[in-house]
Amino acid sequence: MSTTVVTGLGITAPNGLGTEDYWAATLAGTSGLGRITRFDPGQYPSTIAGEVSGYRAEEHIPSRLMPQTDHMTRLALTAADWAIENAGVTPGDLPEYGMGVVTAASGGAVEFGQRELQNLWSQGKEYVSAYQSFAWFYAVNTGQISIRHKMRGPSGVLLTEQAGGIDSLGHARRHVRKGCPMVVAGGVDAAICPWGWVPQIASGLLSTEDDPTRAYLPFSSEAGGYVAGEGGAILIVEDADSARERGAAQIYGEIAGYAATLDAAADSPQPSRLRRAAENALADAGLTPEDIDVVFADATGTPELDRTEAQALAALFGPQGVPVTAPKTMTGRLLAGGASLDVATALLALRDGVIPPTVHVTGPAPDCPIDLVTGAPREAPLRNALVLARGHGGFNAALVVRRPA
Structure with a gap:
């Protein structure tokens, strides 16, 4: 059975943009948690989140894609671009049907959906973007990545909430073992808006602590819930022999x-x-x-x-x-x-x-x-x-x- 390896990483995280920035911050113990700035959290019991700071979508996303993408999808496209570059892959040099995309999702692009619903309620249906028909969809990250890089191989999306990032990699390995040389996989999410915030509060699992250093203490006797964040990682998953044949820049490890x-x-x-x-x-x-x-x-x-x-x-x-x-x-x-x-x-x-x-x-x-x-x-x-x-x-x-x- 073929060996499946990871050859590229793309990370957009609250404590670091890009793989090495994130890794340096993580080893330094630098936290990206703080009071929410994407909306006023004052009326909610939970006010702390991990936001991706310093990200300017216009620096990474073509202008034609800006009106049709949510913050979540922009982060995902950026992470995918970085992962592909990190792997040393030139998609145009590979067969379109030999590249797949499998991502994870929790509920889709809720910030985009909230804005368009507000337009519908306050101004009428004429003010709802035509892009709402797909921009909110839970499979939108898979779709936009595959379109952007002309990846027409086996693709999909996993909706297993916070387990989805692993499940996407498991499915990517399955596609590689079936003969697809390369799969873009992983997950990037963003739901820090009122529409995405209220369901998490309703779960009863979200921390209500206002101090970012005390809000999320897993395995501690002071544990009182989790802090939500945005971002994630996209990985390039390949057949090991194919990766070596194309001269992959590095192999981070095997999905064993x-x-x-x-x-x-x-x-x-x-x-x-x-x-x-x-x-x-x-x-x-x-x-x-x-x-x-x-x-x-x-x-x-x-x-x-x-x-x-x-x-x-x-x-x-x-x-x-x-x-x-x-x-x-x-x-x-x-x-x-x-x-x-x-x-x-x-x-x-x-x-x-x-x-x-x-x-x-x-x-x-x-x-x-x-x-x-x-x-x-x-x-x-x-x-x-x-x-x-x-x-x-x-x-x-x-x-x-x-x-x-």
């Missing part, structure tokens, strides 16, 4: 194992299947728990869900059996963009032999028996990393990435 499970309804007595997802991903990679050098945790930030994840890790690896980190404390949970950003971060950690910290958290709660990396980066010889993600609705996803030989 993938698995997904679905939990029963919230009121069911059945336990979470997160551990099973991790076990199945390890089996898919042909590895044992002893082979994993670091876990990038889902880190919901709510006591019950954190405890469930920590105990699943302790059962699989043993208490404090493997270093665990959640660098998303610097970005917030990015909806469909979060898991792919964690995978990109894991690949960078494997490349440089360093585990980024879980900032703002001093240590895990007594009922979370894990070796949580806090305070500062931890240098370590890293070969294999496990990345976990959970999405609202019971979605669990696990991905194993391996450092190239």
Whole structure:
């Protein structure tokens, strides 16, 4: 069976624009969390988010695309451009049907949709943009990336909420194994507007703390919910032989194992299947728990869900059996963009032999028996990393990435 590798990364995150800027900020413990500026959050109980600052769409997006794209899609197009450039790919030199696109989404371009609905209610249907017919759509990032780069190979979109970024990479690997040489995959999301904010508040999982340094403390005894963010990562996934034949600039790592499970309804007595997802991903990679050098945790930030994840890790690896980190404390949970950003971060950690910290958290709660990396980066010889993600609705996803030989 062919080996599937990652050859390019494109990152738009609250604490860094571009892969190396993001990675430097992450190792420095620089947080991108703060009071919301994209709208006035004063009337809402949750006011902190991870916003992508310093991004000027006009510098990255052609003027003809500006009227038909949402902030989310502009970030996604920019990340895809950077990933393609980073991989050293010239799409025009590759067969159009040999390049696919698989992205993750949570609910589509809600900021664009909110604006057009406001126009409809306040001014009438004549003032609603014709682009509303597709600009809001949950598959719009896949569509716009594929159109922009003439990628007509197998494509799709995964709607598994915050697990989607991993699921998109799992599906990309499937396409590569079936013969598609290259797939653009990952997730970029943005829902920091009233229409996107209210549903997250309604979930009861969003932090109401006003101090950015105290708002998102996963695995801590002071955990009180998560902070939402925007952005994510796009990755270039290729067949290893094809990548070498075209002279790929670098190989960040191999997608060695993938698995997904679905939990029963919230009121069911059945336990979470997160551990099973991790076990199945390890089996898919042909590895044992002893082979994993670091876990990038889902880190919901709510006591019950954190405890469930920590105990699943302790059962699989043993208490404090493997270093665990959640660098998303610097970005917030990015909806469909979060898991792919964690995978990109894991690949960078494997490349440089360093585990980024879980900032703002001093240590895990007594009922979370894990070796949580806090305070500062931890240098370590890293070969294999496990990345976990959970999405609202019971979605669990696990991905194993391996450092190239």
